[in-house]
Amino acid sequence: MQLAGLVRRGNLSDLIMDTVRNMIVDGRLPAGERISEVQLAQQLGVSRTPLREALARLSHEGSLDAIPRIGYFVRALTIGEFDEIYSIRPILDPEALRLAGLPSPQRMKLLLEINERIENARTADAIIDLDDEWHLELIADCPNKVLVDLIKQFARRTRRYEIALMRERQNVLTSITNHKSIMRALRRRDLKAACAALRVNCTTGYAPIKEWLLRRDAGLAKPGTRQSL
DSSP states (O other): OOOGGGOOSSOHHHHHHHHHHHHHHHTSSOTTOBOOHHHHHHHHTOOHHHHHHHHHHHHHHTSEEEETTTEEEEOOOOHHHHHHHHTTHHHHHHHHHHHHOSOOHHHHHHHHHHHHHHHHOOSHHHHHHHHHHHHHHHTTTOSOHHHHHHHHHHHHHHHHHHHHHHTSHHHHHHHHHHHHHHHHHHHTTOHHHHHHHHHHHTTTTHHHHHHHHHHHHTTOSOTTOOOOO
């Protein structure tokens, strides 16, 4: 796996982050394992400078635990952590939309375009990037920037769980449909209904991700397997 020659957009650190995050989800980097920077750099075909940057960012988002003077360790995907962090977005996002108010026609057009790009995307990482972009665009006019920063923080924390979700085409289609429901309510200028639809959108991933975690813990979710999108 040589990543350096694959960079077309973004930077190498982003690509390393996506790759290592997927390795954790697939079980290729088991929970509790210490990251060997030398071995991983060789495996990915990258230098240690962008690798270290990526590992630091993965630690910041909660995918790795950093122990000073020792290194990075893979943080386990657990139902307990998932329950705690996934229940926050259905509270934060609708409140941010309520404060943002009805989007402008220009923003509505952009939301539609992003949703279409989600439908055409073919990798879980690309889909999650676009989904995050859609949600942040939806609340771009929110005056409470602390609230928006919290949403960004929880988006980073839930990303490694959502990789498994967005590998399943049906879950992608559900997300797209939910976005359309939110936009229909906004076109009717019904902000309350849009907030309610957004709350639904933030909760529909819970059951399939929890089922995947249970199967993973039981050894039924095979490492490295994924359904094509």
